[in-house]
Each structure stands twice: as structure tokens, then as C-alpha cells.
Amino acid sequence: MSLSREAVTKVALLARLELTPEELDSITSQLGQIVDYVQQLSSVDTEGVEPMAHAMEQHNVFRADEVRPSLPREEALANAPRHNDEYYRVPAVLGD
Amino acid sequence: MQLTETSAVDLVEGLQAGRWTAVEVARSFLERISGKDPEIGAFLQVHADAALEQAERIDARRATGKSVGKLAGLPLSLKDVLCTRSQPTTCGSRMLENFQPPFDATSVAKLRDADAVFLGKVNMDEFAMGSSCENSAFQATRNPWNLECIPGGSSGGSAACVAAGMAPISIGSDTGGSVRQPAALCGVTGLKPTYGRISRYGLVAFASSLDQIGPVGTSVRDVALLLEVLAGHDPLDSTSIDAPVPPYSQTVEQPLKNLTLGIAKEHFESGLDGDVESAVREALRVYESLGATIKEVSLPHAPHAVGTYYIIACCECSSNLARYDGVHYGHRTDVSQMLAEGGNSNDDLTPLERMYCRSRAEGFGPEVKRRIMLGTYALSAGYYDAYYLQALKVRRLIRQDFDKAFEEVDLLVGPVMPTAAYKLGEKVEDPLSMYLSDLFTVSANLTGQPAISVPCGFTSGGLPIGLHLQAPPMEEERLLRGAWMFQNATDWHQRRPQ
Structure with a gap:
């Protein structure tokens, strides 16, 4: 699953980052690779596992x-x- | 022996015994910095005058019999992620180039109270994001063992300045290996304590559930002494652990009896450099000769550690770095120029929103932008459950793997990095491959457990290799004693670059 330029443009707006067209190109391709990689997590069976938000739970x-x-x-x-x-x-x- | 080659523990002892003064010690390190740092590039700021004044005051107090702190006269450097009152704290970023915090980090205040002498602030990857120090907005730092190589990151300035004898100690921070990995690549000792062991107040936040401050030094004894000073509960950090601080520096030289070391078979699979594997296996033989038993354990979720880490770290970073808006502090774009340019692709944004977008675009470098983007994406509507929530669940499975392993063994041992230091520029264009090299270090941040990197040999090309030891949460004492046993039996940590 790769990311579209439009999806990345929307994320940039959410992140309040003005990206140049060149940055948008490189981030689209790099983010696509990284997202493809982290996709592997979906293969882990986490049925019934409590999310762990902090290392030392206080x-x-x-x-x-x-x-x-x-x-x-x-x-x-x-x-x-x-x-x-x-x-x-x-x-x-x-307004003015 | 020169003062700049003396360990922190011995420097402090010599200061107490009157063998040398704080001014003599500070001057030796400042001279070393003047001579050596032009080729290394570890320091962003050197505070020579302030350091000498501080040293003079300590000498004067000691001379008149007044009480002095535990580290009185020990010089050290600080990673530029730690807030220092009224002194620039840049985080290696244009965003904070002119930022001068109105307060000291708790760790800095503790070092001040202990009468440590501050030599200056050292280089880092921007906002502690990176593994090579190449993401600093200001300068590259070079590995003292080979100037064409990276020192590691993100605490690259800390490891490089200690390896080059420009400071006996440096205080870094470790979110996914940022103390241990550069320590390994520069042939020095780096400790990441248990999450919450050292207050994070005044540590500029990257990923708040993973960040932890840690000392870098030339030996386990030195980092034990520093942990003793830095650790402890802090009302200003509600995640700091409210538990007594053991006298690490007094127990570190007691060998552990009936030690059982675990090796994870997942840590010796594909991708491990041959020289690194031989050095780690040789280290296991050293432990066996000291009476330790080696036992194989399994960490079945280890292959998912990097993915889990990068999702959590980037989500937290996208949230933490939302504070840089060009309003309260940090870089702001030239608003009159922005308004004069008129409309752009973001036509429907108000001038204030455009100011945010442009200030952040100008203030952040490429890696910080990438991580903010990944985190924003993973937290955005429709993806939160699949990425962030799933990563938090896998994080617990990873922790359970370690809990189970620590039922059978006292410490886990393995490599810090799959390879030794690489050349500057080699991985700049390939962020994913840089992320993947963090596979051995990120788990300790996800689980919160303490971990240390100690030198254990060299590649055929003469680059240092680090041995990684990990202990259950709050077991720093065991970790340090176990690591000291190795250093006491070897001399890798005493080697210095030419």
C-alpha cells in the first residue's frame, strides 16, 4: 500500500507544515516505504491484549x-x- | 597519565585528595577541546569562562574547608536537549536556535548542586531524531576513531566528546538507543536507566513515554557515579519514579555470583556483521570464564520492535512538537513578507494558520518533518486503531517477552548495533534503513527496562563494537555490576583513538 500525493498533502495540512512540491514528492515516497514496513504489525495477533501507553505504569x-x-x-x-x-x-x- | 585520560571517578577522588584542582582539571579539558574539537565538531557551545569561574569558586570553597558537592570540580558536557537557564538550548534545530530557557532541567540543577563544572553543550540529531548526528541543523560531528565515519546518534556529540578526551562525562538522552548506539560506535560506555529513574523535567520532549536521560563515560564505574547523582523522584515530573536511589557507585565493583546471562536467538539472525558477532561471542566467553552461565532465550516479538517503536515515537513526536507554532518561543517566519506574497496553495488558511505552517516548514529539518508526518498520519481519523492502538498492544507483547525471559536469566546480552559506524552521508537518503539499524536498542525504551552499552572489541577496520546488556526495570544495580565484571576483565574501554 503506497500513499498518494493527495493523502500526504492532507496530512501536511493537519501537521501544519508547508511543504514545497519537491518535499512533497520525497516525503510521499519515503512515507510510503515506511508505512509499508510498519504494516507488518497488522499480522500480530493482539486479540485481548491491553494497550500499553507507558513503560512504568503509574x-x-x-x-x-x-x-x-x-x-x-x-x-x-x-x-x-x-x-x-x-x-x-x-x-x-x-477579519480586517 | 594526563588528566584528560583520567576517569571521572579518579578525577573526583584526586580533587578530594588535593592532587589537582578544579581549575587545573577544567583547563586541561578546555585545552583539549580547543585542540581537538575543530576536527570532531562535538561542541555547539563551549562555556570556557563560565567553567573556569565555576572551578575557581569550587577550589576556593574547598580550600577554606567549606562543604562541596559529590562531583565537585568534575567537568562534563550536556547534550543540547537539556534546558540550561539563560543559555541557548537549541536541540540541534533552527527552530530553537535563539531559545534561552527560563529554567534549568532537574538533571542540570542536580549536577549544579553536586558542583559539576559545565564545559558546554554538545551536538545531536535535531530534536534527538536520528542515529548519526547528521540531522543536526548546525554541524556534522565526526567519529574520533575515523573522521570519515558518523559518531552515531542522536547523542553523537556526547559520545564523540568523551571518546576524544574532551570531557570525562557527557549527559545524553535515549529515546530508542540514542545514548547506547553512539556509545557503541565511539567505544565508550553509555547507560539508559529505567524509564522514570531520572526526571525528564527540562529535557526537551521527543517521545514522552520513551525518553530517558542517561550518562556517557569511559567506564561503568563512571556512569554508576553519575546515575547516583541524577536519579530520584522529582515533583516536577509526575512520571519520575518515587523509590530510593541505591548507592550505585559503592556496589558497582561487587561481582554478581551465579550469574545467568540470556542471549536471544533473534539477535544473532541475518544482518549481523561478522566482526560484531565475533566480538559479542568473545564477550560471552569472557563471562563464562568469570563463572557465568549462558542460556538461550526467545523474544518472539523482537522482529516487530522497530515498527512498534517508530509508530509510537512518531505519534508522540507529532503531538509534542505541535507546540512549535512560532508564537510562544522558537522560530517565526517573516510575517510581513508572507502577507506581501499574498495567496498560495493554502488559500483558505487564515494568516495565523499560514504563519504556523510556514514557521514550522522553515524551522524543522527533513527528518523531523518526516516523523511529524508519519505520526500525524498514524493518528489521523481512520488509521488510529490500525497503527497507534495496534502498536501499543504489540508493545505489551514485547514487554511480556522480556518479563518471561527475565524469569530465567539475570541479564540479557547481545550486540548494540548490527554493524560498526558507517561513513558520513551513507544512509542520509534512506531513512528506513537507518531506522532498521535500531533493532536491538528500541525494545528497552518500549519496555522501560535499563540497558547499557560497553566496548567489547574492534572491527578489522579499527572501529569500536559495543556489547549491550539489559536488566529488568529498576535493576540498574544488577546491570551496572554485571557490566563492570566485563570491564574489570577486559581493557577495551581503556583504548583511546589516536
């Missing part, structure tokens, strides 16, 4: 719900590509 790790100091605003904004000292700035989301 549940419900709680801590006290106490007010603690958090990252100061200027430090939180320090790495932002654009900010106005109070907020992160992004291109307009709603």
Missing part, C-alpha cells in the same frame, strides 16, 4: 493544590518572536 499522581509562584511574565515573554510586554502578538485572526 496512575493518579497527585500533588497538593497549593498556590505557588509561577514564571514571571517578562520571563515567559522573553523568548516570544513578538510581544507587547503583556501579550504574545500574532497576525490578525478575525
Whole structure:
């Protein structure tokens, strides 16, 4: 089963990646090979097997719900590509 | 003997005994870096002034009888995936080229508290994705044993800097073999502890259910000492294990009695290089001469480990790396230029969505994009059950194989890699073949069990070969003692490249 260019274009949109036509070609063929390889897993009988999401299965790790100091605003904004000292700035989301 | 050829344990002991000062030790390694790193390319940043200042302060405290930490004056390097407060932490990516974390990783804080001296940050495959260090956005790192060869990855900078005597210790991370594989290819010792043994707080996430920090050094004693400092529960990482930390450095030199070693027949099947197989079989004979019994075990799901690993790792990576959106930190595309260009193929996207797509396209390299794409595909509607859920089920079957094997044997032994280091550029265009070379290492990440790579010989071409030992979860003490028995009986780990 190989992947179509259209399917890969859709995945790129879901992944929020703008791919050049050349990248789309190479990723389509490489992803196709990798997907064909991992397809082998479908041959394993997993009837009744519980999925294992974590290596050391721990549940419900709680801590006290106490007010603690958090990252100061200027430090939180320090790495932002654009900010106005109070907020992160992004291109307009709603109409003009 | 030169300081740069002295083990971490001996350096610390000599510092305590006053045979040398922290400044002398730091200066020796910094000089070695200046002389050697131009041809190796292990370091992304060298913090020479800060290291010397830190060393001076430690010497001054020691001289006035004040208490100092357990590693006082021991220099080391950090893989650039570990957050260091107010210092660049790039993850080998353009995306984080200008990122300076507002906090230290817990492991970094522990090393600081122990008075280790930080020499600098070392190279890696971008976001720890790769097996050759060639996926770094900044530079190639070369294998100190043969400059035409890769050092392995993703902690290639860590293994190369230790092998070349530029640091006695380096802290790496291992998601599918990223500490053990480069350690094997560079002829040094690399440990991946049990999942959760070392806090992951401040380790930039790749695949959160698999990632684990681990030390690289020149001997098992050295990595045991570092594990003792790094291990322990951390309230900032809810997956860190809340259990006492054994005194690994004190027990490591106690040989294991009545040791039974398991070899998996699946590990000696097709594709194993002849020199690698001979070196591993010779290592088994060494263990037999030490009184160990070798027993064959079966890991029937081993052939599915790589497929299972790549699905889970890529799914987790596609989710983890969704945070790089060009808003909070990391690379953002030139938005005014993007708007001036007007429409493109994604016409129906808002400017904000286009900013995400383009920032990520510019910030990530080819391998990271491939893995995000594979993970997004495997998690997308209609494929989730067939890929991700199925992989999680096979993951449990793999774990059950190991649980069963460990009922019969104390440790599992085998090769780390099917071959020794290959030439730079050889596999860049063939990602699947690079993935397949991880077949022996990925299982320990899927199961969570600790594993170590120790040098066990050389190919006819003079490249190092690594021996892989694995223990049941939380049995680092057994693993380290078993690995030390081999190093105590051999001198492969003492060989240095010319």
C-alpha cells in the first residue's frame, strides 16, 4: 500500500507544515516505504491484549493544590518572536 | 597519565585528595577541546569562562574547608536537549536556535548542586531524531576513531566528546538507543536507566513515554557515579519514579555470583556483521570464564520492535512538537513578507494558520518533518486503531517477552548495533534503513527496562563494537555490576583513538 500525493498533502495540512512540491514528492515516497514496513504489525495477533501507553505504569499522581509562584511574565515573554510586554502578538485572526 | 585520560571517578577522588584542582582539571579539558574539537565538531557551545569561574569558586570553597558537592570540580558536557537557564538550548534545530530557557532541567540543577563544572553543550540529531548526528541543523560531528565515519546518534556529540578526551562525562538522552548506539560506535560506555529513574523535567520532549536521560563515560564505574547523582523522584515530573536511589557507585565493583546471562536467538539472525558477532561471542566467553552461565532465550516479538517503536515515537513526536507554532518561543517566519506574497496553495488558511505552517516548514529539518508526518498520519481519523492502538498492544507483547525471559536469566546480552559506524552521508537518503539499524536498542525504551552499552572489541577496520546488556526495570544495580565484571576483565574501554 503506497500513499498518494493527495493523502500526504492532507496530512501536511493537519501537521501544519508547508511543504514545497519537491518535499512533497520525497516525503510521499519515503512515507510510503515506511508505512509499508510498519504494516507488518497488522499480522500480530493482539486479540485481548491491553494497550500499553507507558513503560512504568503509574496512575493518579497527585500533588497538593497549593498556590505557588509561577514564571514571571517578562520571563515567559522573553523568548516570544513578538510581544507587547503583556501579550504574545500574532497576525490578525478575525477579519480586517 | 594526563588528566584528560583520567576517569571521572579518579578525577573526583584526586580533587578530594588535593592532587589537582578544579581549575587545573577544567583547563586541561578546555585545552583539549580547543585542540581537538575543530576536527570532531562535538561542541555547539563551549562555556570556557563560565567553567573556569565555576572551578575557581569550587577550589576556593574547598580550600577554606567549606562543604562541596559529590562531583565537585568534575567537568562534563550536556547534550543540547537539556534546558540550561539563560543559555541557548537549541536541540540541534533552527527552530530553537535563539531559545534561552527560563529554567534549568532537574538533571542540570542536580549536577549544579553536586558542583559539576559545565564545559558546554554538545551536538545531536535535531530534536534527538536520528542515529548519526547528521540531522543536526548546525554541524556534522565526526567519529574520533575515523573522521570519515558518523559518531552515531542522536547523542553523537556526547559520545564523540568523551571518546576524544574532551570531557570525562557527557549527559545524553535515549529515546530508542540514542545514548547506547553512539556509545557503541565511539567505544565508550553509555547507560539508559529505567524509564522514570531520572526526571525528564527540562529535557526537551521527543517521545514522552520513551525518553530517558542517561550518562556517557569511559567506564561503568563512571556512569554508576553519575546515575547516583541524577536519579530520584522529582515533583516536577509526575512520571519520575518515587523509590530510593541505591548507592550505585559503592556496589558497582561487587561481582554478581551465579550469574545467568540470556542471549536471544533473534539477535544473532541475518544482518549481523561478522566482526560484531565475533566480538559479542568473545564477550560471552569472557563471562563464562568469570563463572557465568549462558542460556538461550526467545523474544518472539523482537522482529516487530522497530515498527512498534517508530509508530509510537512518531505519534508522540507529532503531538509534542505541535507546540512549535512560532508564537510562544522558537522560530517565526517573516510575517510581513508572507502577507506581501499574498495567496498560495493554502488559500483558505487564515494568516495565523499560514504563519504556523510556514514557521514550522522553515524551522524543522527533513527528518523531523518526516516523523511529524508519519505520526500525524498514524493518528489521523481512520488509521488510529490500525497503527497507534495496534502498536501499543504489540508493545505489551514485547514487554511480556522480556518479563518471561527475565524469569530465567539475570541479564540479557547481545550486540548494540548490527554493524560498526558507517561513513558520513551513507544512509542520509534512506531513512528506513537507518531506522532498521535500531533493532536491538528500541525494545528497552518500549519496555522501560535499563540497558547499557560497553566496548567489547574492534572491527578489522579499527572501529569500536559495543556489547549491550539489559536488566529488568529498576535493576540498574544488577546491570551496572554485571557490566563492570566485563570491564574489570577486559581493557577495551581503556583504548583511546589516536
